Structures are given as structure tokens and as C-alpha cells.
Amino acid sequence: MAGKNKTLPRIAGLLGGSSGKSDGPSGVSGATIAVYSVKGGVGKTTFSANLAWCAAQISGFRTLLWDLDAAGGSGFLYGLEPRCSKQAGEVFSKDAAPSKLIQKTSYERINVLPADESIRALDAQLTQIGKRKRLAKLTRDLGRDYQRVILDCPPVMNELSAQVVRAADVVIVPLPPSPLSSRAFDLVVREIAGNTRRHPPILPVLSMLDMRRTLHREQREAHPNWPAIPYASAVEQCAVRRQPVGELAPSSPAAQAFARLWAAIEKKLAER
Structure with missing residues (x-):
């Protein structure tokens, strides 16, 4: 089990949340949070892994991180690998119960349903099943069983992305500050609006924000109310150390930024 994080009570107090030491708030309805973009390389997996940590350690929720990207990054960031090579996709055809594939992490209240190579055929599988x-x-x-389910989504626009939209209670869209990211966000909005009558709230987040760069400063000034995650070595170290940033660098600006993002997500969920 991971060691106790001494900075956690201070972060939780700042956000008005629990210290993460309880078994989770009772009477809290479940919610599904999708981290999605049509563009790759924007930080979806890093966001997903760190938001799962925030859900469990700051809010005290029993949390499932479900990796829907064949790259399998979310499981990797928690030090896990799929036990079998071709079962993750079978969950959708009822040939494998999710509970049989879910793995415990070394952190309290965080479990992971890892991806494997079968996820590559998931779009065709969902189309064949015909259940929207x-x-x-x-x-x-x-x-x-889980108060928060975090979906780490692949950068696609197909039946899988349509199903993600229908399943999500809120959609988080990481956006590195660039014109291409703005275009990608417009595509995400259209994808979401086109696949459900009452679409879930969408929360755009500036990712890899470097205020030393003129373009980044301009994007920040254009969207001052969007949450932002800074470009930081602590975030890059998540993949190297295979730990959430709140664990490996709890006092860092990046850890504080993820905590603020989590508070914004919970606020969105409370407004449902």
C-alpha cells in the first residue's frame, strides 16, 4: 500500500473535500467521467490517472479507472498490465464480466480495468452488437460498486466515442494551447451534440500550459475561466515513476492544479 501523503489533508481542506482517510462518503450517487479528445498526445491518459487519484484520495470515493485506449497507458501508470491479451473487449459482448478483469492498485480505493489488444476491434464489435x-x-x-468511474478514451470519432458520450455524466477535454487544439475542441463539441439529445456537460482544460510562451499566454487570456494544468517535469515523471503527481510531488503546482480541476469536475456533477 502506498505511503501516507502528508500534503493531502491540506489539499483536501483547500477544496472542501475529505482527507481521503475514510472509506468514502456514503449516499453519494455514482458518476462517469470521460476524458476525451479527437486529438492524440494531449494528455488524456495522464489526466485520467491523476483524476482517479484525486477522486479516491481527495474525495474518498471508491474509484474505477477504465482504460478504453488500446495503448494501455492508464494501467501502465499504475504499474499494472492486463492479465490476458484478448479479454478487455469481451466485456462488451457479455463474454467476460468486468469484475474478473478489474485489478487492484497499490492505492486505497483505486482499481483499474486495463486495456489490451482486443480494444482495437471494439468499434466494429460495438457496431455488430447493435446496442447503442x-x-x-x-x-x-x-x-x-464504484462512486466514480473514470474513462480513459482513445482519440477516435466512431461508435465507441458515441457510446462514451451516452455513458458520461461529464466530459473532460484536454487542450494544449494551439490553434489545432481549438479545432479539435470544436470537433468534440459536434461529436457530443450529435450523439445524444441531452449531452453531458463539457469541461475544456488547458493542458501542458507554459506561460513562458506567447501563444500559451494568449490562449490563457482568451480562456481565463478554463481549468489549466501546467507544463511541468512533475507531470512528465508520472510515466517514469508510474505514480500520480499527487503522490510523487504533492506540493507541486501540478498537483494543486489537478486538485483544482477535480473540484471543478465535482462542481459540474453537483449541478446535474
């Missing part, structure tokens, strides 16, 4: 809300049903079922 299969993912939504699975996340609802998992919500009986």
Missing part, C-alpha cells in the same frame, strides 16, 4: 447504450449500461452497473 452498451457502455452506458456497463458503467451504471459498475456504479453500484
Whole structure:
């Protein structure tokens, strides 16, 4: 089990949350949080892994991090690998129960459903099954055991992304400050609006923000109310150390930024 984080009570107090020492707030309804973008390399997996940590350690929620990206980054960041090579996709066809594939991490209240190579065929599989809300049903079922389900989504626009939109209670869109990212955000908005009558709230987040760069400063000035995660070595070290930033650098600006982002997400969920 991971060691106690001495900075955690201070972060939790700042956000009005728990210190992460309880078994989780009772009476809290489950919610699914999708981290999604049509553009790769924007930090989705890093966001997903760190938000799962925030959900469990700051808010005290029993949390499932579900990796839907064949790259398998979320499991890797928690030091996990899939036990079998071709079962993650079978969850959708009812050939494998999610509970059999879920793995415990070394952190309290955080479990991971890792991806494997079978996820590559998931779009075709979902189309063949013909059930437009299969993912939504699975996340609802998992919500009986987990108060927060975090979806690490691949950068696609297909049946899988459509199902993600229908399953999510809020969609987080990481956006590195660039014109291409703004275009990607417009595509995400259209994708979400086109796949559900009442789409979930969308929360854009500036990622890898470097205020030394003119373009980044301009994007920050253009969107002052968007949450932002700074470009920082502590965030890069997540993949090297295979730990969330709140664990390896709890006093860093990056850890504080993820904590503030988590507070913004919980605020969105409270407004449902």
C-alpha cells in the first residue's frame, strides 16, 4: 500500500473535500467521467490517472479507472498490465464480466480495468452488437460498486466515442494551447451534440500550459475561466515513476492544479 501523503489533508481542506482517510462518503450517487479528445498526445491518459487519484484520495470515493485506449497507458501508470491479451473487449459482448478483469492498485480505493489488444476491434464489435447504450449500461452497473468511474478514451470519432458520450455524466477535454487544439475542441463539441439529445456537460482544460510562451499566454487570456494544468517535469515523471503527481510531488503546482480541476469536475456533477 502506498505511503501516507502528508500534503493531502491540506489539499483536501483547500477544496472542501475529505482527507481521503475514510472509506468514502456514503449516499453519494455514482458518476462517469470521460476524458476525451479527437486529438492524440494531449494528455488524456495522464489526466485520467491523476483524476482517479484525486477522486479516491481527495474525495474518498471508491474509484474505477477504465482504460478504453488500446495503448494501455492508464494501467501502465499504475504499474499494472492486463492479465490476458484478448479479454478487455469481451466485456462488451457479455463474454467476460468486468469484475474478473478489474485489478487492484497499490492505492486505497483505486482499481483499474486495463486495456489490451482486443480494444482495437471494439468499434466494429460495438457496431455488430447493435446496442447503442452498451457502455452506458456497463458503467451504471459498475456504479453500484464504484462512486466514480473514470474513462480513459482513445482519440477516435466512431461508435465507441458515441457510446462514451451516452455513458458520461461529464466530459473532460484536454487542450494544449494551439490553434489545432481549438479545432479539435470544436470537433468534440459536434461529436457530443450529435450523439445524444441531452449531452453531458463539457469541461475544456488547458493542458501542458507554459506561460513562458506567447501563444500559451494568449490562449490563457482568451480562456481565463478554463481549468489549466501546467507544463511541468512533475507531470512528465508520472510515466517514469508510474505514480500520480499527487503522490510523487504533492506540493507541486501540478498537483494543486489537478486538485483544482477535480473540484471543478465535482462542481459540474453537483449541478446535474
